[in-house]
Amino acid sequence: MKLPATLSLIFVPAVVQAVLTTSFDPVYDNVNGSLATVACSNGANGLLTKGFTTFGSLPSFPFIGGAPAVTGFNSAGCGTCWKLAFTNSSNITTSINILAIDVATPNFNIALAAMNNLTNNQAEQLGRVPITATQVAASVCGLTMSIVFLHPPLIPNIAFTVTICVYGCRSDASNFKMSIT
Ligand SMILES: *[C@@H]1O[C@H](CO)[C@@H](O)[C@H](O)[C@H]1NC(C)=O
Ligand SMILES: *[C@@H]1O[C@H](CO)[C@@H](O)[C@H](O)[C@H]1NC(C)=O
Ligand SMILES: *[C@@H]1O[C@H](CO)[C@@H](O)[C@H](O)[C@H]1NC(C)=O
Ligand SMILES: *[C@@H]1O[C@H](CO)[C@@H](O)[C@H](O)[C@H]1NC(C)=O
Numbered sequence: 001m002k003l004p005a006t007l008s009l010i011f012v013p014a015v016v017q018a019v020l021t022t023s024f025d026p027v028y029d030n031v032n033g034s035l036a037t038v039a040c041s042n043g044a045n046g047l048l049t050k051g052f053t054t055f056g057s058l059p060s061f062p063f064i065g066g067a068p069a070v071t072g073f074n075s076a077g078c079g080t081c082w083k084l085a086f087t088n089s090s091n092i093t094t095s096i097n098i099l100a101i102d103v104a105t106p107n108f109n110i111a112l113a114a115m116n117n118l119t120n121n122q123a124e125q126l127g128r129v130p131i132t133a134t135q136v137a138a139s140v141c142g143l144t145m146s147i148v149f150l151h152p153p154l155i156p157n158i159a160f161t162v163t164i165c166v167y168g169c170r171s172d173a174s175n176f177k178m179s180i181t
Helices: 112-118
Strands: 017-024 064-067 081-087 093-103 108-110 129-136 146-149 160-165 177-180
Touching: 017 112, 081 108, 093 108, 093 112, 112 129
Parallel strands: 017 108, 064 093
Antiparallel strands: 017 129, 064 108, 081 093, 081 129, 146 160, 160 177
């Protein structure tokens, strides 16, 4: 049995909390928007690679957007999940969980629907709001961990394929392919 030289470990979020801001970009509200258009497209950390296709195919849509953790194409921050908390002028705090799919520096830039949810439908009036960002488990954004075995070894000694989807799996997960002979 041959294992690949490197096998990604299950991602465990570090406790990261930061006082930042968020703005919105309606480009992330397009249910048919292609994941090929964002930094987290293909590449090992990409969301296309994890089996998703459009923004609407992401389990957390429209709670998606650009995050400072994503620094460029194929960033390790792709697919991370962030709790954004906003305290309004009545001192009421609300929060949402955003899946990081794109670059945004130095602050968050999320779907309009997500920011409207966060601000009680005041995203357009406010434009940009202060937030506290805390990284949470990817599963909070609907990216679940599973291991899928395809093509069971019906005939001994014949190569078969095992597909392991570490997180962000669809039912027909297509991530972390490796061959075992
Ligand atoms: C998304 O694509 C589907 C299928 O092509 C189409 O029916 C739908 O109107 C599109 N929605 C938007 C918001 O573009
Ligand atoms: C603060 O948020 C609460 C809950 O969403 C809302 O009822 C209230 O009107 C908001 N206050 C202001 C000033 O926006
Ligand atoms: C806002 O709310 C927090 C906790 O909910 C409280 O500790 C704080 O004193 C409040 N601040 C103001 C200005 O009302
Ligand atoms: C935010 O989304 C939650 C969950 O979908 C919903 O219960 C809540 O009413 C939404 N709030 C606003 C202001 O849209």
